[in-house]
Amino acid sequence: MSYLSIFFQYAGQYLKTRLTYRADMLVEIFSDLLFQAVNLIFILVVFGHTSLLSGWSKDEMVFIYGFFLVPFAIFGAFFNIWDFTDRYIVKGEMDRILTRPIHSLFQIILERMELESLFGVITGLGIMFYSGNKLGLSLHWYDPFVFVVLVAGGALVYAGIFVALASIGFWSDSKTDIMPMMYNIGNYGRYPVNIYNRIIRYVLTWILPFAFVGVYPSAYFLGRDEWYGYAFLTPVIGLIFFGLSVVLWNYGVTKYRGAGN
Amino acid sequence: MAKYMEMIRIRFLMMLAYRTNYYSGILIYSINIGAYYFLWSAIYGDKSSIQDLSIVQMTTYIAVSWMARAFYFNNIDREIALEIKEGKVAIEMIRPYNYLGMKMMQGLGEGIFRILFFSVPGMVIVYFIFPIQFTTHPATWGYFLISILLSFIINTQINLLTGIATFFLFNNDGLIRAKRVVIDLFSGLILPISFFPVWAQSVMDYLPFKGISYIPSMIFTEGFKGNEILHGLMNQTLWALVLFIPIQLLWTTAKRQLIVQGG
Numbered sequence: 001m002s003y004l005s006i007f008f009q010y011a012g013q014y015l016k017t018r019l020t021y022r023a024d025m026l027v028e029i030f031s032d033l034l035f036q037a038v039n040l041i042f043i044l045v046v047f048g049h050t051s052l053l054s055g056w057s058k059d060e061m062v063f064i065y066g067f068f069l070v071p072f073a074i075f076g077a078f079f080n081i082w083d084f085t086d087r088y089i090v091k092g093e094m095d096r097i098l099t100r101p102i103h104s105l106f107q108i109i110l111e112r113m114e115l116e117s118l119f120g121v122i123t124g125l126g127i128m129f130y131s132g133n134k135l136g137l138s139l140h141w142y143d144p145f146v147f148v149v150l151v152a153g154g155a156l157v158y159a160g161i162f163v164a165l166a167s168i169g170f171w172s173d174s175k176t177d178i179m180p181m182m183y184n185i186g187n188y189g190r191y192p193v194n195i196y197n198r199i200i201r202y203v204l205t206w207i208l209p210f211a212f213v214g215v216y217p218s219a220y221f222l223g224r225d226e227w228y229g230y231a232f233l234t235p236v237i238g239l240i241f242f243g244l245s246v247v248l249w250n251y252g253v254t255k256y257r258g259a260g261n
Numbered sequence: 262m263a264k265y266m267e268m269i270r271i272r273f274l275m276m277l278a279y280r281t282n283y284y285s286g287i288l289i290y291s292i293n294i295g296a297y298y299f300l301w302s303a304i305y306g307d308k309s310s311i312q313d314l315s316i317v318q319m320t321t322y323i324a325v326s327w328m329a330r331a332f333y334f335n336n337i338d339r340e341i342a343l344e345i346k347e348g349k350v351a352i353e354m355i356r357p358y359n360y361l362g363m364k365m366m367q368g369l370g371e372g373i374f375r376i377l378f379f380s381v382p383g384m385v386i387v388y389f390i391f392p393i394q395f396t397t398h399p400a401t402w403g404y405f406l407i408s409i410l411l412s413f414i415i416n417t418q419i420n421l422l423t424g425i426a427t428f429f430l431f432n433n434d435g436l437i438r439a440k441r442v443v444i445d446l447f448s449g450l451i452l453p454i455s456f457f458p459v460w461a462q463s464v465m466d467y468l469p470f471k472g473i474s475y476i477p478s479m480i481f482t483e484g485f486k487g488n489e490i491l492h493g494l495m496n497q498t499l500w501a502l503v504l505f506i507p508i509q510l511l512w513t514t515a516k517r518q519l520i521v522q523g524g
Contacts, residue, residue, distance in 0.1 A: 027435030034439055038446045045456055046304055049311045054303045177285035184292045191296075195303035 003102060010110040018116065029116050036123050039065060039190070054195045059131040060222055061192070066127030067221070068190050068214035071154030073120025079159045080112040082179040085169035095258045105163065105249055128221075137221060150217035150231070153238030157212050158186070160241030163249055170252030182208070189214045205230070212237050264358055265366045272370025280378055287383040290327045291390070297323045297451070298391050312455045318482045319453075321393045326450050326478040328380040328387070333413040333473060335368040338437050341424030346432070354516070361421055361512060368417050396483055404490050408477035411497035415472045418504040419444070425508070428515035449475025453484070469504060472497040 018025050043065060047058035056064075088094045088108065100107045165178055189210030193201045204211040217234045219227030276283075298320055305316045314322065341364060344350045353360050387393060396402070423440050427433045445451055447470035454465055454475045465471055476493040479485045485493055 021432045023430060024432040024435050027430075027433070027439060029435075031435050031439035031442060035442045038442055038451075041446065042452055045452055045458070046300075048458065049456065050304050050306065050308070052306075177289065181285060181289050181292065184289055184296075187293075188296050191300060196299050200299070 056192050059134045062131040064214050064218040066124045067218040069120045069124030071151050071213050073117050074155040075158040076117035078109050081166040084166040089169045089173045150234050153234035154213040156238030156242040157209050160245040163245035167248045167252040170255050186210050209237050268366040269370040272367045273374050276374040283379050294324050294327050317394050320391050321482045322478050324387045324393050325481045326474045328384050329409050331375040331379045332372045333416040335371050337364045337368045338420040338424040342427040345427045365417050405481045408480050412473045412477050414501045425511045425515050448473035469500040472500050
């Protein structure tokens, strides 16, 4: 069986289990929407008191947030590995994963997917079209393709960072809070990086490149040519970070020693 | 009464045993405070004050509202939901104490632990990183303490309501998440209520949420003056009393239609 058909089989099973508690699933999608609305309200309320934020207007900020939602939704749907150490290493579940015929990381992605997160793609697109319209942005024929590439780059940045962190579990299964910490650092990427000081900007660009999930790729669509260089780096950074994290993962798997029984 | 005190003590000791988990928590809160600090600095630009709050007051507001969150925040809604799902709640109900009262006391034990080992050291650390100003008026500190105690009660009551809702929904992870998001926004944690448009503010006057974060934080930053402090405290007290009514109603109904799924 190819990876693709396995993926669809798992997705089908997933939907069946989710539809058992329909009311809860609706509330969960609703709470996701609410979460996105809260961040939007924050931006809108703030711009009730100022017209420009370090050179960015309200609609541009809203656009950046809308863009951010798309790669973040894709990441959230497929890379739920924040509890990898607890769930797979400490409980010995990794033993079972390793007996499966497909790549271990792919198997975990399949088991842990949360497809309802993909709703964020729709909200993100909606927000981008709304604010893009107000800004009078025009679409070129190649823009949708650029969009797909930049979104993939952003999602890979997120995935790379979190897969690398999960790989630490192969060496040390002690409890750390580094994952939630990283989710919070990720929030920095939602806002234009030029509001931060130089050190934080450097970290967000080269070390934990969350800026490539929001502001840099959005700059391309907003026509901010001073950021174009960074915008086009997005897929490169995404591939580098994700590639490195998979190498680290593969190496970690060879170091894995079963913990459960 | 003694058994409830004992419950606070046990929860406190339990938290103490795992205290290393909390040092990273301080870092997480500092990261959040940092994000909002930079954002607000950019928003203020060269304005000296917005809605009567200076940038130093704003930074203090952010810091204290996050650190106070460590005190009032607890997961008893999740715990109740889990106990209902696993059927343990049946055992809890035949024990010689009030189940909801006991949950509240466990939350208080957690809160006392966190204020001592999380908020106080966290506040000191944040004080050295960001421009924050502590008030020197002893009275303000007194009002603040009363206010966060009330905010704990209101937040815990809302958690109890969410937890009890599991009796009717069976699986309410979604509701718990939604509640958390609503509280973050409407309590004034991420944005002082006075920044909202006037119509939104008048809506929020009729909701209990601003007693959770906005009122204690405004008292601490001295954004409230004179009568406003007393009005704030009265608002909180009123909600703390009113919220007992729906809890009692829901709880009585829930007990009657309890279905134990496991056990």
